[in-house]
Amino acid sequence: xxxxxxxxxxxxxxxxxxxxxxxxxxxxxxxxxxxxxxxxxxxxxxxxxxxxxxxxxxxxxxxxxxxxxxxxxxxxxxxxxxxxxxxxxxxxxxxxxxxxxxxxxxxxxxxxxxxxxxxxxxxxxxxxxxxxxxxxxxxxxxxxxxxxxxxxxxxxxxxxxxxxxxxxxxxxxxxxxxxxxxxxxxxxxxxxxxxxxxxxxxxxxxxxxxxxxxxxxxxxxxxxxxxxxxxxxxxxxxxxxxxxxxxxxxxxxxxxxxxxxxxxxxxxxxxxxxxxxxxxxxxxxxxxxx
Amino acid sequence: xxxxxxxxxxxxxxxxxxxxxxxxxxxxxxxxxxxxxxxxxxxxxxxxxxxxxxxxxxxxxxxxxxxxxxxxxxxxxxxxxxxxxxxxxxxxxxxxxxxxxxxxxxxxxxxxxxxxxxxxxxxxxxxxxxxxxxxxxxxxxxxxxxxxxxxxxxxxxxxxxxxxxxxxxxxxxxxxxxxxxxxxxxxxxxxxxxxxxxxxxxxxxxxxxxxxxxxxxxxxxxxxxxxxxxxxxxxxxxxxxxxxxxxxxxxxxxxxxxxxxxxxxxxxxxxxxxxxxxxxxxxxxxxxxxxxxxxxxxxxxxxxxxxx
Ligand code: SF4
Ligand code: SF4
Numbered sequence: 001x002x003x004x005x006x007x008x009x010x011x012x013x014x015x016x017x018x019x020x021x022x023x024x025x026x027x028x029x030x031x032x033x034x035x036x037x038x039x040x041x042x043x044x045x046x047x048x049x050x051x052x053x054x055x056x057x058x059x060x061x062x063x064x065x066x067x068x069x070x071x072x073x074x075x076x077x078x079x080x081x082x083x084x085x086x087x088x089x090x091x092x093x094x095x096x097x098x099x100x101x102x103x104x105x106x107x108x109x110x111x112x113x114x115x116x117x118x119x120x121x122x123x124x125x126x127x128x129x130x131x132x133x134x135x136x137x138x139x140x141x142x143x144x145x146x147x148x149x150x151x152x153x154x155x156x157x158x159x160x161x162x163x164x165x166x167x168x169x170x171x172x173x174x175x176x177x178x179x180x181x182x183x184x185x186x187x188x189x190x191x192x193x194x195x196x197x198x199x200x201x202x203x204x205x206x207x208x209x210x211x212x213x214x215x216x217x218x219x220x221x222x223x224x225x226x227x228x229x230x231x232x233x234x235x236x237x238x239x240x241x242x243x244x245x246x247x248x249x250x251x252x253x254x255x256x257x258x259x260x261x262x263x264x265x266x267x268x269x270x271x272x273x274x275x276x277x278x279x280x281x282x283x284x285x286x287x288x289x290x
Numbered sequence: 291x292x293x294x295x296x297x298x299x300x301x302x303x304x305x306x307x308x309x310x311x312x313x314x315x316x317x318x319x320x321x322x323x324x325x326x327x328x329x330x331x332x333x334x335x336x337x338x339x340x341x342x343x344x345x346x347x348x349x350x351x352x353x354x355x356x357x358x359x360x361x362x363x364x365x366x367x368x369x370x371x372x373x374x375x376x377x378x379x380x381x382x383x384x385x386x387x388x389x390x391x392x393x394x395x396x397x398x399x400x401x402x403x404x405x406x407x408x409x410x411x412x413x414x415x416x417x418x419x420x421x422x423x424x425x426x427x428x429x430x431x432x433x434x435x436x437x438x439x440x441x442x443x444x445x446x447x448x449x450x451x452x453x454x455x456x457x458x459x460x461x462x463x464x465x466x467x468x469x470x471x472x473x474x475x476x477x478x479x480x481x482x483x484x485x486x487x488x489x490x491x492x493x494x495x496x497x498x499x500x501x502x503x504x505x506x507x508x509x510x511x512x513x514x515x516x517x518x519x520x521x522x523x524x525x526x527x528x529x530x531x532x533x534x535x536x537x538x539x540x541x542x543x544x545x546x547x548x549x550x551x552x553x554x555x556x557x558x559x560x561x562x563x564x565x566x567x568x569x570x571x572x573x574x575x576x577x578x579x580x581x582x583x584x585x586x587x588x589x590x591x592x593x594x595x596x597x598x
Contacts, residue, residue: 044515045317215349219310219357226312249303249488250525252322253311270311274318274514275522 001031003054003186005137006065008084009074010229012044014130017156018074019050021134021174022143025152026054029144034059045229045272047082054143069188070095072137074116074129076102081228085109091187095140097129112140114181116173123173124166131157135174136181146178222270226253230273233289236264240285247277247286297331297492304330313355314347318521320512320528321345321427323485325398328425328507331495334358336394337375341368341408343400344434344513345427366408368397369415372422394499396423401442402432404508405466416475416504423498424506426468429513437516441466444536445588446581448568449516459571459581464588468508473542477504481541481550484510486528490539490550497541510537518567530562535589538596549596556593559586 005022009015016037023035037050051065067087076098078084085094090108097116104111116132131153138144144152153174157167236247243262255271256264266277278286296302308329315322321344329336338360340346348355349362363371372395382388399408404426412424431449432438439449444465448454452461472480479498483491491509498505512528514521531537532551536559539551560582563569572578 046314213351213362215352215354217352217354219308219355221310221312221348221350221353221355224312224314224353226314229317245300245303249300249327250323250485252315252317252319252326252524253313254307254309254326255311257307258305267311272317272521274524276318276524279522280525 001054001056003052003070003141003143004061004065004068005052005054005070005072005141006068006084007050007052007072007074007133007137008078008082009048009129009133010044010078011046011048012127013048013074014128014133015048015074016050017130017160018072018133018137019052020156020159021131021149021152022052022137023054024155025134025138025144025149026052028148028151031056031143032059034061036063038064045231046226047078047228049084052137068092069186070137070141072133073097074133077231078228079104089188093140093184093186095133095136095181097133097136110184110187112136112181112184114177116177119176120173123176124169128170129173131170131174132177135178139178139181140184141186142183146175149174149178225269226272227267227269230268230271231290232273232275233268234266234271234273234275234278234286235289236266237285237287238263240283241281242283242285244282246280246282250276250280252276293497295493295496297489297496300488303327303488303492306330306334308334308336308357309348310355310357312353314350315344316513316515316521318514318524319344320485320510320514320524321400321429322348323524324425324427324483324491324509324511327485327488327491328396328495328509329356329358331492332394332396332423332499335392336396337361339363339368339371339375339395339397341365341397341399341403342434343398343403343427344429345398345400346434365403366411368399368403368408369411369420369422369424372397372424373415373418373420376421394423395421396425398425398427400433400511401426401428401430402434402440404428405442405468406440409471412472412506413475416472416477416506419503421502422504423495424504426506426508427511428508429511429516430465431513431516433513433516437513442468445585446569446572446578447566448518448571454571459578460568469540469542472506473545473547475504476545477506478502478544479505479541481506482508482510482537482539484528484532484537484539485512486525486532487539487551494541494550497543501543516568518570519565523565527562527565530557530565533557534559534562535593536562536585538592552593552596556589559589 019035023033026033035052053059070093072095099115116129248256255267309326342365438451446460448460481494512524535556540549
């Protein structure tokens with residue numbers, strides 16, 4: 001067996017730990033396993049991913065998994081904002097944390113849906129889905145049995161230094177998710193990649209006389225569309241706006257620009273949804289749309 | 291008191307933007323507001339020297355959010371790199387390779403570099419009278435690596451290395467007074483700033499830009515992620531830090547200290563502490579009046595010593 005899994009979520013949901021749970025469970029079940037998160041500076045709310053390689057032979061791949069057999073998506077809004085299905089092989093499986101089946105329009109992939117967030121909120125009091133996602137992936141792909149999964153959750157939560165009650169609660173979440181999700185049959189084959197990789201930034205080689213990372217650009221971070229971080233959207237009511245500039249001054253990400261009449265305009269491709277503008281607008285001319 | 295300034299109200303905020311959107315910094319980052327405003331005053335001919343800190347993420351290969359030039363230096367070496375730039379520019383100008391470039395060099399660090407790891411390099415640069423700007427974004431811990439304690443961490447606050455529990459109640463030390471340490475070196479200009487006071491901030495950078503020599507700033511860097519607050523609260527918390535007197539706004543010109551804002555009726559420190567999870571243990575499960583009082587008394591004592 002050779003199984004490559006990619007997990008997607010938002011910073012704060014526990015996607016790195018979810019990957020570790022899957023890797024550890026696979027190891028306990030007798031496989032070779034490798035798990036790693038995408039190391040980056042991404043913060044709370046940002047799109048994050050982690051990778052698990054499982055095999056009955058030593059694992060030799062490293063790094064980003066470009067053509068996974070299965071993808072887990074811990075926040076289904078990422079389907080629109082990121083491209084979590086990129087490179088998924090046809091016949092593969094997608095495991096989605098959502099209340100109901102999500103129409104993907106791709107008949108050749110199978111879908112397992114479970115509302116892990118609701119369970120996590122009920123059991124842990126917040127959207128910390130790592131144990132639930134880990135358990136759901138293990139069961140949906142038939143990686144490890146219940147006992148191994150529970151043991152893996154316990155090990156990983158202890159590693160994080162969680163209090164006893166929280167470890168117990170995470171085990172409960174894992175148990176419920178394990179019980180609730182079906183096992184699907186993977187039908188992927190090596191050759192057949194469902195979606196081409198695109199949107200990958202190619203970094204051209206530059207001569208490096210002094211071995212420096214040279215960026216010959218000014219302010220090119222606009223290529224990063226941080227608008228995908230947003231879970232609430234500020235909207236300006238121009239009838240109420242007094243053109244006071246307050247929102248413009250306080251927006252940390254320079255996402256508000258002013259035209260000649262001092263009218264503010266929000267750059268939704270990059271607005272992270274911090275809502276400072278909403279809080280600070282003196283006449284309360286900014287509303288929040290969720 | 292009335293000095294020449296182009297910054298009279300918030301409406302005078304320059305409209306040029308030297309930060310691009312799309313940085314990987316947290317939503318609601320207070321430090322980003324500080325850098326944005328500082329660069330608006332310093333202008334396009336500013337070379338930013340960055341060292342490891344959250345704000346180093348303004349430059350993350352292959353992307354950069356700063357629209358002016360930028361150099362990345364090792365953790366403790368920001369002012370040393372600035373010295374190299376200043377000297378290099380001067381040498382090129384004296385050889386006639388470049389003409390009067392009017393370049394400003396700004397070292398941008400967090401509190402980790404300013405208070406701990408880079409303090410000696412700053413000390414050396416101030417002592418040598420280097421003509422540069424230093425801006426410390428003080429979020430009171432090593433925010434970029436998981437919010438570990440630094441010597442800027444305030445008393446009784448939680449960090450990932452000053453734990454909170456039955457036996458412990460956060461940091462046992464008091465915050466280092468970097469303003470006074472810098473001032474003791476006799477630089478021509480030292481100031482504290484806060485994002486919620488943009489006019490004060492811009493005036494201070496304006497004033498500094500008329501002075502030759504080391505010009506040093508400590509900015510309160512409200513950190514929603516590390517401090518445990520909602521991103522939208524950043525400016526509110528910043529205002530409370532100023533209004534409770536926990537973050538004095540002041541400057542020292544040639545060593546002489548002047549407060550640029552004195553909160554007339556200081557709010558109780560509690561109002562500030564309550565907004566952040568890093569102080570939650572002062573209120574839950576039992577109220578720690580002893581610790582809250584200790585913080586209040588320290589603030590009161592500070593302001594008693596302030597005349598004007
Ligand atoms: S929500 Fe935050 S990032 Fe978006 S426009 Fe408002 S202040 Fe800027
Ligand atoms: S803060 Fe409010 S009133 Fe002021 S410019 Fe922005 S939207 Fe308009």
